Amino acid sequence: MANIRQLDKRRKSVRNIRKITRTMELIATARFKKAMDRAAAATDYTKRITQIVQDLAKSGTDVSHPLLQAHDEVKAVDMLVLTANRGLCGGYNGSVVRVAVQRRNEIKEQAEAGQTSVSGKRGIAAFRFAGVPVEKTYSEFEDQPSFDAVARIADELITRYITGEVDRVDVAYTKFVSSSKQIPVVETLLPFAGIEVPASSTASNSSDKTNTEKKLRDDYEFLPSAAGILEEVVPASFRARLFKCFLDAAVSEQIARMVAMKSATENAGDLIKSLSRTFNRARQSKITQEIMEIIGGVEALG
Template sequence: MAGIKEIRTKIKSVQNTRKITKAMEMVAASKMRKAQDRMRAGRPYAMKVRAIAAHLMQAHPDYTHPYMVESSETKAVGIIVVSTDKGLCGGLNTNILRLVLGSLRDFDEKGVSTQLTALGSKAAGTIARIGGKLVSQEIGLGDEPNLERLIGAVKVQLDDYMAGKVNAVYLASTRFINTMKQEPTFIRLLPLPTGLKDPFQVGDEGIENNEASTSQYGWDYIYEPDAKSVIDDLLHRYVEGLIYQAVAENMASEQSARMVAMKAASDNAKSVIGELELVYNKTRQAAITEEISEIVGGAAAV
């Protein structure tokens, strides 16, 4: 009977675990809709700002912002890593951190030093474990991105870029494709990649890509009050918009990945419960049969 009690306890334990994973699945599904709405609402702004930045690169105004100047030699780079604060979201964090670690190895082989900014506790913890140079971090981001909190950590990298301490700034984050698919991305944030795709040539989605293409359009602008003021403000908004959008995409990806992971866990728990119940019934039947045999044997002996 000890075996039966152990199996019954195991079944109860798995049932309790399934209740937890089912509840987490429902919570993630609820949050996922709101996160996706925020992410989709921010995409048009980020795409349009990036489109104008691409046009400015082709306009060749009298004033050139440092964000648009390519360095002749890359000796140091900054990397902004966007991750989640919590786990239980499948391989979401593993995929983006694996991509970052691979990039760190590549930079190290080229003799390029790196400094990192972590947006999310999972990235901060991993960077600390590998002994990376963590210059700033922001954790506890919550369920909705807050630009005022994000820009504080990112400003360290931007200031170092303006001071010439790093020659480029990269952004590693997860892009939301759909509920079942999230794609880790590693793009150069600064200086602006040359030949940003023209949205009029490749459609709206093309602006998300960093591959070079030649535009058939010539761009020119009339600046008020002057080119410097307009370009400075625009490029700062470009960086802020891209960071905000990256975090919004990551949050949508997190809730989607967590919902899928918890659904898989709930399904697995249901399968385990079925198998344990089968074993329980067989063991109980065997115990009853043994007791009956003992009673019959005793009666026959009398």
């Protein structure tokens, strides 16, 4: 009976698919752990930078830098969209593209110029399909983005912002909140808001004792000068911040793929179960029919 053979064939192919999705899930799990470790290793640098900024603020330096100042008139807005190079990761790419396109339409109403850059083949394809012009594309970022490559993009953005070619830079990516929560967001990276001057300078004045203790601990010498260090701290923290976006996107992608592949594997399992049931039923009914035929034949003879 052709139906039985077809069912068996179908069941075999679903089994193969389940094998593939299970493997992909395992790979995504391994990559997720690696990406997580990288993201954790990267926090050391941000912590140290924050420390230096706090020391600078305590020494009474006026924290100002061209990257921190918002431009008076917002004419050009750059946007960077971080997506994955590969699909099969649930709604990961789709949701980033959705928020990005939405923000881009909002931008269009206020600013006429500005570049849109997209990282990841999926995002590039989605933007092409949506008919949105894209100036720059990157597809070299996989699950372990290298700082060198990110720094090049960051330096370019810094130059464009400082020379006044662009007045705001937005980044659309999937923010990693926890391993069970990742949200697609659009964040404004320039003018840079990542440097927070701690409020402790006023708090420490409240009690003289802590003040002197702090002074003893943090009486730093600045070479060449506090202002000279600040000049370098701001771009460095911006680069680190952008790198963090790439790392977050990479971690979120692996989680999304893990979840998608897990449910695909489960679904394949259910499908196999129901296919097996139909197959067995068909086989049994075929056997019964044959027996009936034989009995019928014997009765006719007798």
